[in-house]
Amino acid sequence: MASQPVPPSWKDLGKAASDLLGKDLPINGSTLEVKTRTPNGVTFRVLGLRDNKSQAINGDLEAKWEDRKNGVTLTQAWSTSNVLRNHVELENHIAKGLKLELVTTLIPDKQTKNALFASTYKQPGLHTRQHLDLFKGPTFTADAVLGRDGFLAGAEASYDVRDGKLSRYNLAAGYHAPEYAVTVHGLGNLSTYSASYYHRVNADIEASARATYDSKAPSSNVNLEVGTKTYLDNAAFVKAKINNAGVLCLGYTQALRPGVKASFGLALDTVKLSDSQAGANAHKLGAAVTFEA
Known part of the structure; x- marks a missing residue:
């Protein structure tokens, strides 16, 4: 076998x-992302985002050092909201297929840490x-996915150590084939x-x-969204999606040159569409540019 x-x-x-319905549709603002890699294996990433609704400009600066031979990765990031993040990854050290991670965050001006x-x-x-959130709860969360011949079954649960009770549980099942995939989720307990x-x-x-039903929503309607992606050539594609609320999203992505999208x-x-008072609250426009070298 x-x-x-x-x-x-x-x-x-x-x-x-999720990627087809959500990625490469920058409708909430303008984004600029720059990625560079040095010969000694250090990757720098700068991300800037201007939000259309609040007009706020946010940014992140990230440096990532990776030693693939020894399975060690160190990532450090600093955002304009003054959040410092460190991420250490150790892979295949104790056992093959096992990865250990430690993620810490610090907001110096508020003395908030996690x-x-x-x-x-x-x-x-x-x-x-599995992950243990040391400062929130502490909370232990675990999930598992079993797969055989394309059939998948998964579960996730969170346990509040201080209160001694299960705080969240979710289930999922699906079937994945090379050309298609079907997935069903039961979320929010x-x-x-x-x-x-x-x-x-x-x-x-x-x-x-994708169809979504929330039993706790005031109106127990099923929300539906449908999308498609069409490749124009090997360097460009268009996307379109619409939901049952009548919101139509269109996207166009073009590779300008190797590493620039x-x-x-x-x-x-x-x-x-005929409401002249709707303005920007009804219609959105955005753009994203990515440089990678």
Whole structure:
């Protein structure tokens, strides 16, 4: 019997559908991202974002050092909101397929700090993650995904150590094939349900849909969004999605040259197209430019 592949992690269940419906549609502002890599393995990343709604400009500066031979990665980041973050990763040190992580954050002016210890274990047919939030709770969270012949089943749960009770639990199931994927989630202690579908129709066209039902919402309606992605050539593609509220999103991404990519996004509230008073609250426009060297 052929060996089973390593299934995706809990957070990546339904990722193909989520990426098609969410990525490369910069409708909430303007983003500039610059990535550079030095010969000794240090990667620098600068990210700037101007939010259309608040007009605020935020930025992040990140440096990442990676020693792939020894499985060690160190990431340090500093944001314009004065948040300092350190992330240490050790992979395949104690056992093959095991990764240990320590993430710390500090806000100096507020003296707010946090520390998260995490582990990930991957083997054919199994992908598990655990993390302990030392200052919030403390809270222990664990998830696991089992996979066999394309069928996936996953669960996530959080346990509040101080209160001694289960604070959150979620379930998921799906089927992943090379050309399509179906995923069903039960989130928020099984109060919210979502089902997503992704299909690579051919080499140039992809399609996806997602339905979400929140049993605690005032109006128990099912929210639906449908999207598609079409490759114009090997350097450009367009995206379109629409939801049941009548919001239409359009996106265009062009690779200008190796390492340089530009994306443009437009969101139109089709219900308010004739409303001259709707203005920017109904329609959104944004752009994102990425440099990588």
